[in-house]
Amino acid sequence: MAQRQQTVNIMELTEDGDWLVDVRRVLSPNCDERPAPGVISLIVVHGISLPPGEYGGPWIDDFFTNRLDVTAHPYFAEIADLRVSSHLLIRRDGELVQYVPFSRRAWHAGKSCFRGREACNDFSIGIELEGQDETSYEPAQYRQLARVIRLLRTHHPEIGAQDIVGHADIAPGRKTDPGFAFDWERLHVLLA
Template identity: 30%
Template sequence: MKVDHHRLKLDSGKFASFVSTPNMGGQLEGGAPSIIVVHYTAGATAAGAIQTFKSQSPNGRTSAHLVIDHDGKITQMVPFDRVAWHAGASRWRGHNGINQHSVGIEVANWGKLSRTAGGGWVSWTGASVPASRVMLAPHKHFPGQEHGWEIFDEAQIEALIAACRAIVGAYDIQGWDLVGHDDISPIRKIDPGPAMAMDSIRSRVFGREDDAFNDSLFRVNAPGDGLNLRENPGLAGSRVIKKLPHGTTVHVVEVVGSWALVAEVIGGNDDVTGFTHVNWLVPLAA
């Protein structure tokens, strides 16, 4: 795949199916995306999501650049240089309002599931989901709470990786800027969830282990109260060690999902160590 005039062109040489939506804004900041955000649709099929994105509901208009169905079919709805309304209130590496900077990719999937009294699984709409399509896992923001999640199809993952490679190549997007909705809107959003192995996706898209953060110096970008330095990755049951003031220099030792093990740099040396969310870290030179 490749990008041609802000449209996705398939390996066949044909453009991906395009279904236009009225739910789009003007040009992205800088005229091109710098971030890719992965979502699940919270629905059964791509067709349902596409219909929603085509509508002009008074309850709120939403859209995405790409929608990927269970069989890997990709439908584009917004050119890559235009704003789609997929991120909502969001923040990533010093940017607020990620719709203005990103490509949004929706993958057809129910997401978080509920267990029935009989031991089965249902979606938020009450639709039954076969046990063969369910995995049990905690969400990275709530590591002590295990839930059921619909698995993603192999065809979806392969299509997602191929599309991301094309977008990354066209717009020179960096490894740390391929993220989930739960990265840019932590706690408020939980998609794409643990069934989407984002670390593996990044590794395959960029052809290496994503080490963009590891062993590098960053600064805390948290005006106001500063940033919590926590004992463990995640929020649930994770004690706050101290507050890191805005502008603090930290050395990123390791990245665990969306959480970074950092050491506060004092006098040129590593000092107190703990975990922070990568959302609030920007490269030292930025």
């Protein structure tokens, strides 16, 4: 049993560093090439639930792949024309879903700025947590997020401890996620 547990906990990147190994992949068309030099130096943490306040179901996958059924919920008509994606989603139970290879630019940040540098999509990796601003995130999500960040930082050493931010930090006044319910101190302890 201990041997199996150890095997399950291993997290790896593919040899080219583009994909997490052994996670569910749902390919999003909402991405493009990063501008040169393409150095990744930022991780942006987001929060998402579709419909708002509801968890599970296919809606996030459908949203990031432009297949959202606008008749399934009134809110979907408001967002159906958006073309967005993230590199990863961490569901409430800790499941990882990857939509975009890390070497490509996912469309997750929108109009944004970090330390005077605009267009954060150009140099960041976007990680969505299934949740919302005012609801606590799950322990499994924090554990997975910390594991992913540690792994990404080994492949992208330009990502320092201070280069892990929320969407609200790079788009203040426009975005609020991952929200006040996200426990940054808890994440920093897990990363230590």
